[in-house]
Amino acid sequence: MAAEAFVALLNEQIAHEYAAHQQYVACAVYYDADTLPQLARFFYAQALEERDHAMMMVQYLIDADERVVIPGVTAPQVEFADIVEPVALALQQEKRVTQQINALAGCARSENDFTSEQFMQWFIKEQVEEVATMSDLLRVVERSKDDPMEIENFMAREFADEEDSDPTAPHAAGT
Ligand SMILES: [Fe+2]
Ligand SMILES: [Fe+2]
Numbered sequence: 001m002a003a004e005a006f007v008a009l010l011n012e013q014i015a016h017e018y019a020a021h022q023q024y025v026a027c028a029v030y031y032d033a034d035t036l037p038q039l040a041r042f043f044y045a046q047a048l049e050e051r052d053h054a055m056m057m058v059q060y061l062i063d064a065d066e067r068v069v070i071p072g073v074t075a076p077q078v079e080f081a082d083i084v085e086p087v088a089l090a091l092q093q094e095k096r097v098t099q100q101i102n103a104l105a106g107c108a109r110s111e112n113d114f115t116s117e118q119f120m121q122w123f124i125k126e127q128v129e130e131v132a133t134m135s136d137l138l139r140v141v142e143r144s145k146d147d148p149m150e151i152e153n154f155m156a157r158e159f160a161d162e163e164d165s166d167p168t169a170p171h172a173a174g175t
Pocket of ligand 1: 020049
């Protein structure tokens, strides 16, 4: 059982997370086609994280015995003016998702759905990290946009051993 209003909002969020997945794949492909493999690798990995977020929400609704509707997804932006634009877009997207996650936690609280409110806590923490990562990356990409190899070296150095398993993360459906 979860509050009806929360279930409706979480189903919408599943669509936003899948859209974020598609957007990050599009960013990765843009960099891959431009032979910037480190930027590409970073965005391919981010894309998988977004898919995981969607599947964590799916699992939560299944566990709560609530209706899950696997959504269609808005088409991502695939054309970019320069190598800065995908990162700027990603930062905007993470800021928007942060608002959505906060709205979900707020909804759960106002419905006295404390289980759902607790479920959202991990996502609140995750969004702090994702916004911080994308703002750092935007600064680096803006600073070195005329020297992409500098950016590639930075990515290889700073994001080489991103740890993947977070034992506090909610369980993702199918894993
Ligand atoms: Fe996400
Ligand atoms: Fe994200």
